[in-house]
Amino acid sequence: MLVKYRMQSSITNANFIADIIGILDGTITSTAGLSAGADAANSSFVGTYPSAKIAKVNTTSSTITFSKIHGTDASVTHYFRLTFDAGVGLAAKLTTFTVAQGYTSGTNTLLNSVANTVDISPNPFIASAQFPTGINIVINNNCVWFSSITSSNSFGLFDLGANGITTTYAQNMKMVYVNTRTGAYSIPYVYALAGGGSGYIPITGTIESITVPALSSNVAGTAVIIENPVFITNVNQGYAAYGVNNLFRIGNNIFAVDSIYNAAGVRRVSSAYNLAIVTE
Amino acid sequence: MDLQKLQEIFGTEPGRIYAFTGSVPEGSDPVAHITEAFATAAGSNLVDCVITQLFDSRLVYTRNTEVASDSFNLVVELPLPEPEPEVQPEQPQEETP
Numbered sequence: 353m354l355v356k357y358r359m360q361s362s363i364t365n366a367n368f369i370a371d372i373i374g375i376l377d378g379t380i381t382s383t384a385g386l387s388a389g390a391d392a393a394n395s396s397f398v399g400t401y402p403s404a405k406i407a408k409v410n411t412t413s414s415t416i417t418f419s420k421i422h423g424t425d426a427s428v429t430h431y432f433r434l435t436f437d438a439g440v441g442l443a444a445k446l447t448t449f450t451v452a453q454g455y456t457s458g459t460n461t462l463l464n465s466v467a468n469t470v471d472i473s474p475n476p477f478i479a480s481a482q483f484p485t486g487i488n489i490v491i492n493n494n495c496v497w498f499s500s501i502t503s504s505n506s507f508g509l510f511d512l513g514a515n516g517i518t519t520t521y522a523q524n525m526k527m528v529y530v531n532t533r534t535g536a537y538s539i540p541y542v543y544a545l546a547g548g549g550s551g552y553i554p555i556t557g558t559i560e561s562i563t564v565p566a567l568s569s570n571v572a573g574t575a576v577i578i579e580n581p582v583f584i585t586n587v588n589q590g591y592a593a594y595g596v597n598n599l600f601r602i603g604n605n606i607f608a609v610d611s612i613y614n615a616a617g618v619r620r621v622s623s624a625y626n627l628a629i630v631t632e
Numbered sequence: 633m634d635l636q637k638l639q640e641i642f643g644t645e646p647g648r649i650y651a652f653t654g655s656v657p658e659g660s661d662p663v664a665h666i667t668e669a670f671a672t673a674a675g676s677n678l679v680d681c682v683i684t685q686l687f688d689s690r691l692v693y694t695r696n697t698e699v700a701s702d703s704f705n706l707v708v709e710l711p712l713p714e715p716e717p718e719v720q721p722e723q724p725q726e727e728t729p
Contacts (some may be wrong), residue, residue, distance in 0.1 A: 415678060435678075450680055456664050459677050463663050467680040467696060540682055549641055551686040554693065556643055588641065
């Protein structure tokens with residue numbers, strides 16, 4: 353599901369939080385459900401909310417915690433937590449996106465977690481054919497992703513494919529936080545192969561792709577956008593590779609940030625760092 | 633504990649590594665128990681930390697939480713300071729005949 357969330361200058365902190373949380377937990381699935389501070393006329397919802405994959409597990413003031421079930425391996429559940437500040441109106445801010453391997457519900461404590469600063473603020477909608485401003489949100493079985501041009505950031509939590517390490521070390525996370533503006537990734541809990549220092553650790557790095565695809569055309573002269581897979585590897589895991597679900601490497605600078613294109617009827621949103629996020 | 637090795641494993645982003653010196657009750661999950669103890673020491677359950685066992689020690693890695701507790705000994709703050717370049721003693725210039 354792709355949500356183009358647009359806001360008015362009158363938006364409040366409470367409006368902003370309620371809209372973001374409602375979109376994520378599936379209680380808002382159309383523009384009619386958005387708050388009074390949203391610009392419903394210029395917002396849109398396309399696609400289907402991934403039922404039974406994402407659930408809100410706790411709301412404590414401005415800290416909201418969600419569970420996410422892996423899109424293809426239903427035995428794997430990880431968690432993410434959104435933290436908002438108390439900024440008034442347009443100064444409201446989603447400050448932190450924390451990713452966790454586990455969660456203790458009784459005490460609302462994340463287990464094996466790493467916080468990522470994201471700093472996304474609301475902004476009033478500006479009608480522009482090229483850059484309609486607002487926050488784009490993708491939610492589907494394999495990822496949760498945010499993008500804000502005016503806050504100059506885009507990021508998401510993506511499912512990972514299995515590899516030999518996840519097979520042997522079952523606590524190794526199968527989701528990754530990716531900053532799709534910079535290409536940086538973070539996984540809070542993976543098994544490091546380091547001789548006597550082997551054990552579970554957090555890792556960070558930069559996503560990789562085999563080659564940089566170029567924009568091509570077919571015999572009919574139609575543009576062909578080549579999408580290559582994106583991988584994560586890390587020296588601490590002997591460069592064992594994970595495929596990243598719903599994230600592709602596209603050619604350099606062929607789209608502006610937040611452009612949308614179709615592939616076999618499924619929308620993709622482009623990001624800085626030449627990535628495309630699959631919306632369904 | 634080899635601090636350089638710890639930095640190689642955890643990286644150079646700012647963070648702290650504590651050693652957990654308490655004990656884990658039999659039958660309880662060590663990760664949950666140590667996280668709870670760390671949250672108690674930090675005075676908030678909104679802490680971000682990773683619990684791991686390396687070099688026969690139970691370690692807590694955190695990027696943004698500082699605790700002062702008998703149960704958590706600070707092992708190292710990352711990144712390690714850059715080693716100062718060695719100062720080469722000045723060589724006396726040889727006089728030319």
